Amino acid sequence: MTSVIDRPVPHAPASAKQRAPRRRGGRSHLPSKIGVNGLLILGSAYMVLPLLWLVFAATKSAGELYSGNAFAFGTDLIANMQRLLAQDDGIFLRWLGNSILYAGVGAIVGGFVSLMAGYAFDKFEFRGKRALYAFVLVGVLIPNTATVIPLYLLAASMGLTNTIWAVLIPTLCNPFSVYLARVFSSGYLPAETLEAARVDGAGPIRSFLQVGLPMLVPGFVTIALFQFVAIWNNFMLPLIMLQDRSLFPSSVGIALWQSQVQQNPEFSTLVIAGSFVSVLPLIIAFVMLQRFWRAGLSAGSVK
Numbered sequence: 184m185t186s187v188i189d190r191p192v193p194h195a196p197a198s199a200k201q202r203a204p205r206r207r208g209g210r211s212h213l214p215s216k217i218g219v220n221g222l223l224i225l226g227s228a229y230m231v232l233p234l235l236w237l238v239f240a241a242t243k244s245a246g247e248l249y250s251g252n253a254f255a256f257g258t259d260l261i262a263n264m265q266r267l268l269a270q271d272d273g274i275f276l277r278w279l280g281n282s283i284l285y286a287g288v289g290a291i292v293g294g295f296v297s298l299m300a301g302y303a304f305d306k307f308e309f310r311g312k313r314a315l316y317a318f319v320l321v322g323v324l325i326p327n328t329a330t331v332i333p334l335y336l337l338a339a340s341m342g343l344t345n346t347i348w349a350v351l352i353p354t355l356c357n358p359f360s361v362y363l364a365r366v367f368s369s370g371y372l373p374a375e376t377l378e379a380a381r382v383d384g385a386g387p388i389r390s391f392l393q394v395g396l397p398m399l400v401p402g403f404v405t406i407a408l409f410q411f412v413a414i415w416n417n418f419m420l421p422l423i424m425l426q427d428r429s430l431f432p433s434s435v436g437i438a439l440w441q442s443q444v445q446q447n448p449e450f451s452t453l454v455i456a457g458s459f460v461s462v463l464p465l466i467i468a469f470v471m472l473q474r475f476w477r478a479g480l481s482a483g484s485v486k
Contacts (some may be wrong), residue, residue: 274428275453291356293360305369345427353420404472
């Protein structure tokens, strides 16, 4: 008897006609890639070009601002900075310090309060939790400018207007930060970890401070940065609350100088130089805190 051994028949190579649709499919994605990359380039230019213009404009005199190439360096950078620091007995430094105070306290204290609130919404069960969290989400939808007048009326009833507390207190809690804190708590902090801490005898406060908080540091840094930028750029609240020039943040102080440019064009260099210096703390904050974001991403990938 002879046995027939079935051998696998090698597949014939795909013909050119069979491979042609793939090549055509690859080509069909080219317009979409060009469109997406073009939109990214336009978006990047929209964000970067104004900053580049500010860097070049800070080096120019009042005459150079309105003549010549916009993206060319001038010769008056040192003179502009000296005049900025000397104007009105150096009031810009006071405005810059006020901005650092308002944004720093709001970012650290307000970020910590929001982190505790988001942690409580995520890990604890209590009566009215869903309804209260729904109010938080509604607060996210309300723009900050819509709350300025009610906040002013509350501050006026307590005699807090024209004080630093009128600006600091509203920054101590932000609905969007509370929402972010709950998201970070549910993603970074497993419930099993807290259960293990409770089994070891840790109470709710100790569990949060010694177990939860170290794991939520990347989330806290993110919330604090969002808070810092939002408070630093806030204009309406200090404008309504404050009348004393010495309490102004840099945003309101620069706007005060901007209102005088039409009568005195020399103030244009002060406005630009002040805007340039005001951007530097934001850049420094992002550069210094990048490592916390990277640590949080790597920790999340390991977990």
